Amino acid sequence: MKKRFLLTTILSLFFLLVLSACSGEDTTSTEDKEAKDAEKTEENKDNEETSEPVEIEFWHAMSGPHEEALQSFVETFNSENESITVKAVNQGGYDDLEQKIMASAKAKTLPTMSQAVTGVIPEYINNDFVEPLNTYMEDEEIGLSEDERNDFMEIFRESSKWDDTYYSVPFSKSTRVMFYNKTILEENGFDVPETWQDVREISEAVTKDNVIGMGFENSFEAEFQAILKQLGGTYIDEEAKEAQFASEKGIEAMTFINDMIQEGIARTAGEDQYMSNPFGRGDVAMYIGSSAGIPHIAGAAEEGLEWGVTTNPTWEGEGATTFAGNDIVMFNQSEDAEKEAAWKFMKYLTSPEVTAEWAMKSGYLPVRSSALELEEYKTFLEENPAYAAASQQVDTGFFTARVTGGDAVRNIVLEELDKIVLGEKTVEDGLTSAQERSNEELKK
């Protein structure tokens, strides 16, 4: 029986196996979505009969305490707006979310709104399935006043805007901050580092036995970009769609990082995945990572580990810090009433009180300047000084150019930086090759 099975079905077997990896996932999630959608439209029909009420779906990638906080906002919003029911649906991690958006865009079953990684929004715009928000924003009745619009922190306003069109509202935003081990610094008689030169000096002094001075995340292209910007260089010119990081400044910035790693006074997270793990064990004295990682350190820190958070180091007084994170977008495959409801929910989520509460519960940044002035938030920062550093550097914040092909460029840069750090390429060769390959992608 087995033999016959083998002989007669061997062809279909590897037909089956070859593509299961790539297309299988695609088809199943689409199918899933279709089922859900069928359900949804039926519900909608019921709703229409009883007039007005709209139900919209909101996809996100928040889990654990983040999801709980988000869910509480959804519930409050739903009870305040009788005609609107927002249904927040977790789609897994950001990768899963992106893949599901891609699949449902193809199947024309996109939700009304979703959380989205800023870097991928250009692809959404290019493929024309994301809704511009200007008309909603400027609407007399449901829009935002001029003051309210200006109350959004400039860096987030800019990162949600392509040319003069807003395609997203900022939501789960984070920045890079510097974590330091108080005990190690004190024992060696150092103050909290302020400049990259301090970082180097401290690292040289404290690296011994099992302790390494400085830690970089595996995705340390953010730090490379920060130093490059501090030196006055450009990473990618968004308007010209051109990578320019293999400049003299770029080489200087990368050499600085690479030298520290080669000398053994700095390390990358490597197999520890995130620096919060080795930092929590006391294996490094300092590291730069996402401000969203603060709760993770609290979890990873062994008992008795004294740690603090400060702003990103500057280069001879020149500050620049990468801001990253995710936005909320509205898709254009929904009915007008649903879109309007989605906009109202976006507006609610980014209102000063809600964004402040979100920041306090999640560790992300508040997106409105006035949120920083709220008594509640001020008290929170006093009680949790670790969170203060992030919002202190909004003025020197910048974000990676958002261009079509940005993810391909990121893959190239990570790969070439990896090769530099592994000693397979010199800084100059690695950056030049990364720049050339990136520009080829960006020209597509």
Added chain:
Amino acid sequence: MDLNPTKKSTLKGYLYLLPALLILITFNIYPIIKSFVMSLYTDFDFFTGEVFAYGFGNFVEIFQDPNFRIAIVNTVIFVIGVVPLSIVLSLIISLFLNSKIKFRGAFRTIYFLPYVTSVVAISIVWSWIFHYDYGLLNYFLSWFGIDPIAWLRDPQYAMPALIIVSVWKGLGFNIMIMLAGLQTIDEQYYLAAKVDGASAWHRFKSVTLPLLSPTLFFVSIISIINGFKVFDEIFALFDGRPGPGNSALTVVYYIYQKFYEEWQFGLASAAAFVLFIIIFLFTIIQLVLGKKFVHYN
């Protein structure tokens, strides 16, 4: 029994085939054809399905992409590293499990466990075993005076680490199939061989191996196909990166990067089609070789 197909028996047969066939066509045959057609799209809108230009540009591009070559080389190294090792090990273990030993059932379960455990869970455990400073493996090696190895950080060791995990993970399935194969071998052959004075080695070489050859053949085809498709282990073991310095970039990983991360649907389809052809050729070669060496009683 009437052996000639009649209209009625044919129709009946097709009816039995229909459910599985429908599923296969919808979820496998159609995507294969579709992805082949998509690999010929050079200018298109993925989401509306409009195609403006066809051509072989995607194939030209992937063959010029050094990363695609790296992916093919890595995949071949992986298959060569995993398949023979896995088959030999599982053959030895299944011979042992087939012999008369105590707690045989318990051992069988233990060896089968890795196969039913989620790849992600396995990879997380292994990434601790491989850990440079705190890993179990480096600790064992230190007993023999071997310096710690940066299994997951050193491009030279990333592939061996991946091979170790994959061999270990694949053992359970192979052992199960081989055990089933071993149990179909009639005890009488062994008795007859013993009467003729054959040694244990001779009995293994002249009775077990030939009679087990259809099973070995099946296992090797499945292992090679699975080997070419490796992806999950890499994704989990190296935290969503294709190993240090692309040292564990395989063809499926390349397809994943192009499709999901870089939105290059045409390139991903072309790469998937190339992988399909490679596996197809390998399987044909195996079938031809199999005819020569496999004994179906």
